[in-house]
Amino acid sequence: MRLFRSAAITTLAAVGMSSPVLAHHSFAMFDPGKVITLNGTVKEFRWVNPHVSLFVLADHAGAPELWAVELTSPGNLTRLGWSRRSLNPGDKIVVQVNPLRNGEKGGGFRKATLVASGQVLEARLIDIEKNGEK
Template sequence: MFRKTITMIALIPALFAVGPARAHHSFAMFDPAKVITLQGTVKEFRWVNPHTSLFVNVTGPAGQSGVWAIELTSPGNLTRLGWSRQSLKVGDRVAVEVNPLRDGQHGGGFRKVTLLDNGTVLQASLINIEKAAAGGH
């Protein structure tokens, strides 16, 4: 009985840790009803867990120019879709489709990127790839 009690007490902190981990994966900060395309050059591509991120120097209409922080999925998910840490390089000219942040800051949730110098399109979701293959958005 004493061991069960000790085990239960030891598990309580682990249960509390699950809440923040689940909350971390919320994408509520992005507006799924809006899709914008940004053009610019890759400033940085971070291949890290739990989410990769892309920073793009955007040149565009007023309100869009500046550095945009774009959140992608995990490196593991991207690897399964054919990506590598070399898929995007500093200086690459890109058009990036994102769901922008709801608060209007320069950031968004990644949808797809087109490398402007060679036309390569990279996506981070099988759903988006299947829609594109079917002629959808």
């Protein structure tokens, strides 16, 4: 009986602590109904948990602007064939994002095309969230 009670308490504690982790993975800040295409140069590609980040110096609205683009986790990207070297500073790219709802220069990654090779890289945050992969 003691073993059962101890296991039940441990399970409840683990479930209670997992709620904040799940809440962190909301993508409500991005507008899935809008897509913006940015033509630019990779400034930085951060292969870090919990989400990989891409910083693009884009020619948007006639002037260079720095855009922050959020991708999914390195683990999810690896399963999709990506690596930490998939994008490198200086790469010319065309990237599609779901923009931030607040109008700031950022968005959720949809896909990117490397201009030099024509290679297309895909990994949509919202689709991954809907499929239960976080």
